[in-house]
Amino acid sequence: MSDTLLEVRNLRIDGTVRPPGEKPKDINIVEGVSLTLAPGRVMGLIGESGAGKSTVGLSTLRYGRGGLRLSGEIWLNGRNIQTISPGQLRDLRGREVTYVSQSAAASFNPSIRLMDQVIEATILHKIMSKSEAQKRAVELFGALSLPEPESIGSRYPHQVSGGQLQRVMTAMALCPKPDLIVFDEPTTALDVTTQIDVLAAIKTAIKHTGVAALYITHDLAVVAQVSDEILVLRHGNMVEHGTVQQIIEAPKEGYTRALVSAHSIPHEEQAATDSPVLRLEDITASYEGRIQVLTDVTAEIHPGQTLAVVGESGSGKSTLARVVTGLLPPDKGRVLFDDQPLPPALADRSLEQLRELQMIYQMADVAMNPRQTVATIIGRPLEMYFGIRGAEKRRRVIELLDQIEMGESFIDRYPAELSGGQKQRVCIARSLAAKPRMIICDEVTSALDPLVANGILKLLLNLQTEEGVAYMFITHDLATVEAISDSIAVMYQGRLVRYGPKTEVLTPPFDDYTDLLLSSVPELRLGWLEGVVQNRKMESAGF
Amino acid sequence: MILMAAQRIALGCLLLVAASILIFAGTQILPGDVAQSILGRSATPESLASLREELGLNKPAVQRYLDWLLAFLSGDLGTALSNGKDIGESVAGRLGNTLFLAGWAAALSVPLAIFLGLLSVRYQDRTPDRMISGLSLASISLPEFFIGYLLIYFLAVKLQWFPSVATLNADMPLGEKLRTIALPVMVLTMVVLAHMMRMTRAAILNVMQSAYIETAELKGLTPFNVIRKHAFPNAIAPIVNVVMINLAYLVVGVVVVEVIFVYPGMGQYMVDHVSKRDVPVVQACGTIFAAVYIGLNLVADLVSIISNPRLRHPK
Numbered sequence A: 001m002s003d004t005l006l007e008v009r010n011l012r013i014d015g016t017v018r019p020p021g022e023k024p025k026d027i028n029i030v031e032g033v034s035l036t037l038a039p040g041r042v043m044g045l046i047g048e049s050g051a052g053k054s055t056v057g058l059s060t061l062r063y064g065r066g067g068l069r070l071s072g073e074i075w076l077n078g079r080n081i082q083t084i085s086p087g088q089l090r091d092l093r094g095r096e097v098t099y100v101s102q103s104a105a106a107s108f109n110p111s112i113r114l115m116d117q118v119i120e121a122t123i124l125h126k127i128m129s130k131s132e133a134q135k136r137a138v139e140l141f142g143a144l145s146l147p148e149p150e151s152i153g154s155r156y157p158h159q160v161s162g163g164q165l166q167r168v169m170t171a172m173a174l175c176p177k178p179d180l181i182v183f184d185e186p187t188t189a190l191d192v193t194t195q196i197d198v199l200a201a202i203k204t205a206i207k208h209t210g211v212a213a214l215y216i217t218h219d220l221a222v223v224a225q226v227s228d229e230i231l232v233l234r235h236g237n238m239v240e241h242g243t244v245q246q247i248i249e250a251p252k253e254g255y256t257r258a259l260v261s262a263h264s265i266p267h268e269e270q271a272a273t274d275s276p277v278l279r280l281e282d283i284t285a286s287y288e289g290r291i292q293v294l295t296d297v298t299a300e301i302h303p304g305q306t307l308a309v310v311g312e313s314g315s316g317k318s319t320l321a322r323v324v325t326g327l328l329p330p331d332k333g334r335v336l337f338d339d340q341p342l343p344p345a346l347a348d349r350s351l352e353q354l355r356e357l358q359m360i361y362q363m364a365d366v367a368m369n370p371r372q373t374v375a376t377i378i379g380r381p382l383e384m385y386f387g388i389r390g391a392e393k394r395r396r397v398i399e400l401l402d403q404i405e406m407g408e409s410f411i412d413r414y415p416a417e418l419s420g421g422q423k424q425r426v427c428i429a430r431s432l433a434a435k436p437r438m439i440i441c442d443e444v445t446s447a448l449d450p451l452v453a454n455g456i457l458k459l460l461l462n463l464q465t466e467e468g469v470a471y472m473f474i475t476h477d478l479a480t481v482e483a484i485s486d487s488i489a490v491m492y493q494g495r496l497v498r499y500g501p502k503t504e505v506l507t508p509p510f511d512d513y514t515d516l517l518l519s520s521v522p523e524l525r526l527g528w529l530e531g532v533v534q535n536r537k538m539e540s541a542g543f
Numbered sequence B: 001m002i003l004m005a006a007q008r009i010a011l012g013c014l015l016l017v018a019a020s021i022l023i024f025a026g027t028q029i030l031p032g033d034v035a036q037s038i039l040g041r042s043a044t045p046e047s048l049a050s051l052r053e054e055l056g057l058n059k060p061a062v063q064r065y066l067d068w069l070l071a072f073l074s075g076d077l078g079t080a081l082s083n084g085k086d087i088g089e090s091v092a093g094r095l096g097n098t099l100f101l102a103g104w105a106a107a108l109s110v111p112l113a114i115f116l117g118l119l120s121v122r123y124q125d126r127t128p129d130r131m132i133s134g135l136s137l138a139s140i141s142l143p144e145f146f147i148g149y150l151l152i153y154f155l156a157v158k159l160q161w162f163p164s165v166a167t168l169n170a171d172m173p174l175g176e177k178l179r180t181i182a183l184p185v186m187v188l189t190m191v192v193l194a195h196m197m198r199m200t201r202a203a204i205l206n207v208m209q210s211a212y213i214e215t216a217e218l219k220g221l222t223p224f225n226v227i228r229k230h231a232f233p234n235a236i237a238p239i240v241n242v243v244m245i246n247l248a249y250l251v252v253g254v255v256v257v258e259v260i261f262v263y264p265g266m267g268q269y270m271v272d273h274v275s276k277r278d279v280p281v282v283q284a285c286g287t288i289f290a291a292v293y294i295g296l297n298l299v300a301d302l303v304s305i306i307s308n309p310r311l312r313h314p315k
Helices: A053-059 A086-092 A114-118 A120-124 A130-143 A162-174 A192-209 A220-226 A244-249 A254-260 A317-325 A351-356 A374-386 A390-403 A420-433 A450-467 A478-484 A512-520 A528-541 B002-028 B034-042 B045-055 B061-073 B087-122 B127-141 B144-158 B174-208 B211-218 B223-252 B255-260 B266-275 B279-306
Strands: A006-017 A025-037 A042-046 A069-076 A097-100 A180-184 A212-217 A229-234 A237-243 A278-287 A291-301 A306-310 A332-337 A357-360 A438-442 A470-475 A487-492 A495-501
Touching: A006 A053, A025 A053, A025 A237, A042 A053, A042 A220, A053 A180, A053 A212, A097 A162, A097 B211, A114 A120, A114 A130, A114 A162, A120 A130, A130 A162, A130 A192, A162 A180, A162 A192, A192 A220, A192 A512, A192 A528, A212 A220, A220 A244, A220 A528, A229 A244, A229 A254, A237 A244, A237 A254, A244 A254, A254 A450, A278 A317, A291 A306, A291 A317, A291 A332, A291 A470, A291 A487, A291 A495, A306 A317, A306 A478, A317 A357, A317 A438, A317 A470, A351 A357, A351 A374, A357 A420, A374 A390, A374 A420, A390 A420, A420 A450, A450 A470, A450 A478, A470 A478, A487 A512, A495 A512, A512 A528, B002 B061, B002 B279, B034 B045, B061 B279, B087 B127, B087 B174, B087 B223, B087 B266, B087 B279, B127 B174, B144 B174, B144 B255, B174 B223, B174 B255, B211 B223, B223 B266, B223 B279, B255 B266, B266 B279
Parallel strands: A042 A212, A042 A229, A097 A180, A180 A212, A306 A470, A306 A487, A357 A438, A438 A470
Antiparallel strands: A006 A025, A006 A069, A229 A237, A278 A291, A278 A332, A487 A495
């Protein structure tokens, strides 16, 4: 037939917000987006949160979350789906277009076996008989490298892991042989070592079935591996469209250029000094004395330097922070601050000890009282530790706001009136107000868009130079680690598997786990995924 | 899972024993005693003392409780003081009648409530939803005696479809029995319908927020099938809970309806004997009611354990 599968013309999406106590008001989410997709092609939709990526993706199923209104034309297989009847629309959903969501764990019905959910659309649309559909599902499970493809379908969603569930959802989307699949951040919620398997499985499946896809993500390095072309969105508008190669090698727009170079902060490693500010000695810790999460962890942090603690979820990173702060007294081992042992429990520590060790969290919005202004939030440690009040306190808050590059105009705002990045900056200012010797940063950039995260990292480095504060930087993102750290501790199942100065840790030969971790970080270059997968196959084949 | 279920059942038994102790204690702290109420005005100190001796009222309370409990467990409910009849026999017939009425009311109201609940989710905030909510709220707001007399006036007196007095005989054919209890069944249905319907609606709407509902919609399922296949099975636990509470009400709380329709059920039997201060009867009825109530709630707990796939199929 024609060589166009999908054509979106001048898409506009509006929504209605109902702020409590105010009149409902209309807001525009997406404006003037047009795109064409040929059969079998993969288009990456990329942009930061709020760019309208998911909304555009779901519009190909004529679906608007929370009553969003779509206008413009969406041509699929030669007809404008904006004008078809509800019955025809149901026939399109699950037959011509299918959807893979970010959180497979939430997107499967907990009380139905996986197989019945995977083949549901296929049977509903009478594409195959039940036994044929089951046979196809088992084939797909195998093609997506799921363990026990014959029997995994008889399990319930809670009985398989997150990465497996994401692949089962991909099988569910492929099962009815659709023309188009919308992948909505399918690997974002996964650990980096799991992400690469799912990514490879998705890519292979797309190639073998010849299905077209819209691949939505905020991670340019990921989208570069699976797409043929890329559409960059920002604030609901199109910024740039081109082939993958053109976008990553010769971006035209300034915003795209910024995205491409997001992870390049130069940071020279500093040599360790004689006396560490913090020293952990043989820390072993468990929850309720039963589940041991940390085993014999020994590490130190030097004044004005950064120790990056990396590992996957469940590796014990955050537990280590809880031990240092005294929230979880260890079963064994000591925490030394300036060569003086800290009392294991928070309640036994002095005000001065508390002041010198501050913390910044992943979720800035829940780490602040929503009913307090920025002045109160940042002023609180000034009052508590130094007894500074009144005009002097306000002057200090303004100084701190200048330091975090925000300025006086924000002083009377509430957290709800700040963006995600600004909230995190206020949290940084609050911890700085205590004039600490060391700050624990627990995944502080994980919830932020790449460009905003970059700004926060730069700020943290500048503050380190100015104030000489040490950081214990907990993260699962290895690109961040390279940008900020002086020494690195790699954690796996509660143990340190590799620890030392940055250059040493990141220089081969690696131990197996660090190798796996480092080689799994997506790189912004064509063919990276194939290369890694090929290497691993060769290694497991014994070359 | 089996451990959890066993725990619930053990807890239910414990609760039942506690309830029987409370009932026993309650009858003990009433002013006056059985001997006094039997003898009435003809009581002399001597006759009171000899009657108390005869009835075993002089034994310590704990002893009397244990005696009564053991007898109760072996099926001996004791003898009514007011007429000397065996309580077990009287209760058997009455309880049968009550369960017959409650059973038919449940058979009508539970499916209807769940269907209406599904319907109002399907047409949420639209005319059918508003009508269902409005009508069921009206029926729950009117006192049951009022609805009862209203139905008697229209359906029994004016239209003469059903008898106004629901006197049941054991030898009636089933059709005749159903015609006889039609009016009380209707009243009871209207009383319990709204609560069950609204809880069904709320429980399903809660589930409708889940991401897997979106998945189902994007597979092209019709709205009603999305609710039936994907939302309802995950809302079973709260729905069963409210259904069981209402079933318990149908058994133990229908005194007013029984009085209006002169229906020979447990409620009337108990109220009669409360006014006669017939302690053994009140005690027996109270314990049976407590057993029904605890039993039905136990069933609700067990269903919610069984309906949870995480408990049914552990990792």
